[in-house]
Amino acid sequence: MLAVSDGGKPDLTMSEFALNKLEEVFTKLKRSVWVFHLNTGSCNGCDIEVLDVLTPYFDVERFGIKLVGSPRHADLILLTGPVTIKTIGKVVRAVKAMPRPRLVLALGSCGVGGGIWFNTYATLGGYPQLEKILKDAGVEVDRVVYVPGCPVRPEAIIYGVAVLLGLLQPKSKHRRVSAVEG
Amino acid sequence: MEALTILLSLLFTSILAFLPPLLDGIERKVRAKIQSRFGPPTFLQTWYDLLKLGVKELKIPLSGESAAFLVMLSLIITLISLYAVVYVALTLSTSIDFIVLAMLLVLVAASHSLGLVASATTSNPFALIGSYRSILLTILNELGLVVGSVLSILLGLRLVTNYSILTLATYLLSLAVLVVATYVSSGRLPFDIHEAEPELASGTIIEFSGKILGFYIYSHLLTRYVLSLLVAVAISTPFTAVFSPLPAVFPATLLLSACVYLAYGVVATLLGRTRVDIGVRTLFMYYLLVLTVLVIFTWIGI
């Protein structure tokens, strides 16, 4: 297993977050979602699409979505890329810095399962592998939605956010498979 | 009479305290219209944002424990400054209480500084850089705020009793100083460098989350409204002394303050592509020029 360096001082949680209030918080999130864009080593294809979503053409502010510059302010992380080994420590810290409830939208084939870099020496293989590391580091993620595509389409990103908040149903079910090498 | 004024000021303060997030929601809609977008789904969007922050987990890094206390203190001071400006607006017709006006300016500066100290305690390098930039801007702007507010209200009252072209010109000039100073103080583009945008990773507020962030944003919006109300008071000063006091002029001043708030929002949208680094330099040149003219006007007999 990869050792994850937290790299910084531990956070101080001033009030214990009431997990039984999670549903109430999700109700509030339906009207206001602040997103933080986290590139974990993507080719920038998905990142261009994320930026596209934030332009006046798609205008996600009409859904109460706003881009923020710090994970401390964010409700949702837009995660792109297959999570390169170099970025793991920083990615874990960014996710950990988010106040709960933590939501993750794994974007693109890379974010969903590593894409063509699902098992290289330099990558982890997307969010599912990262999830295990986050669990080991004691970082809880409350909801995850996978949005495939290479690159992911802007409409799909918006749909993914709606699915994440429980406003819409997912369009397809997925079954995770393991590739056999050799 | 004094007790009634205090009671009325308290009543209006508690009502007006709910207004800034609503005005911000309207401003976001107006901004979206200018940019050919739909914008937030409702005028209440900023309220929804704040209510959401209220139920999120509160996380601050170690060594930033005092940030919560300082942000709350800053919010309380901002609320007192709202009370002070409402009091000035209500009593303007009879006399001008310069002690309250001076207290108001000190309170605005104090609330701003406390917010900066709160962010500096989080020890985040981005927060520290943002704080230094903002302190520089605050020091530069404080002069304009004091000169603009005191002179414009004083000359506005003088206009009624002692009208002359020179008084009118000086009044308009001091009003121009006040408008620019309040615009800068309200942290709008391109003077929002301490909060900045994603490329500077949120500046001073980078480490705030949950309720602390909510209270900080609320306090910031409240400061914006206090400054807009101050400009509205300065604009309506000459009229306050002419027309009957409370019934007509006070509501007009409140309406004007909302218009000033939204007008600043429109200007900020139009200045959206201005380079942030030229903000301080331009401001310095502006103050140098306008204050020199003001000193000359004062010299020749006002």
Ligand code: SF4
């Ligand atoms: S999914 Fe495709 S476009 Fe997106 S980061 Fe991976 S390779 Fe690039």
